[in-house]
Amino acid sequence: MVPHAGGSALGRLGEEAAGAWYLQHGYEIVQRNWSCRTGEIDLVCRRGQLLVICEVKTRTTDQFGSPFEAVTSAKRRRLRRLATLYLLETAPTTTVVRFDVAAVQGGSVEVLENAF
Numbered sequence: 731m732v733p734h735a736g737g738s739a740l741g742r743l744g745e746e747a748a749g750a751w752y753l754q755h756g757y758e759i760v761q762r763n764w765s766c767r768t769g770e771i772d773l774v775c776r777r778g779q780l781l782v783i784c785e786v787k788t789r790t791t792d793q794f795g796s797p798f799e800a801v802t803s804a805k806r807r808r809l810r811r812l813a814t815l816y817l818l819e820t821a822p823t824t825t826v827v828r829f830d831v832a833a834v835q836g837g838s839v840e841v842l843e844n845a846f
Contacts (some may be wrong), residue, residue, distance in 0.1 A: 743770055744788025744834035750831065751839040757782065759798075764816055771812050773832070779825040782814045788834040797833035798842060806846045 733735030737800050752775045759775035760781070763825065779800075813827060820830040831845040 732830035734774050740790070741786070744832075747788075747834045747839050748784060748786045748841070749773055749775075751841060752782070752784070756778050761816075762821075764812075765787070766812070766815055766819075768815060769808050769812050771809070771816060773814065774782045776822075779823075779840070781822060782811060782830050782843075783827065784830040784832055785809055785845075786832045786834060791833070792835065797835055798831055798845075801831050 732834040744760065747843055749762065752759060752773065755777075757777045759773065760776050761771065764771045764774055771783055772786040773782070775782040775784060787800045789797050789800075809829060813829070819826070826846050829846050831842045833840045833842070
């Protein structure tokens with residue numbers, strides 16, 4: 731079984747670290763843990779006309795693979811559906827939507843921009 735950080739203290743720490751990374755890089759945090767019946771978006775960030783949908787994966791080790799590997803094709807499809815629902819609900823004035831994956835491991839944050 732692959733360790734899962736969703737809802738755990740470890741997951742929350744990872745989301746805080748990823749949020750701090752976005753703030754340091756000039757983004758505004760629009761939403762944390764936006765959810766609906768379909769699922770949850772970890773972070774929604776904005777910089778200018780760019781809206782970023784970010785999936786955060788937190789791991790203590792890479793024993794079960796990198797955090798990036800945990801974002802499967804099914805997870806990517808779900809995030810695309812969630813992003814559509816988010817945009818329909820919030821109707822932001824955004825021209826570009828980007829999907830990022832933030833890997834938090836060993837106290838460091840690595841963000842793969844435009845991951846899919």
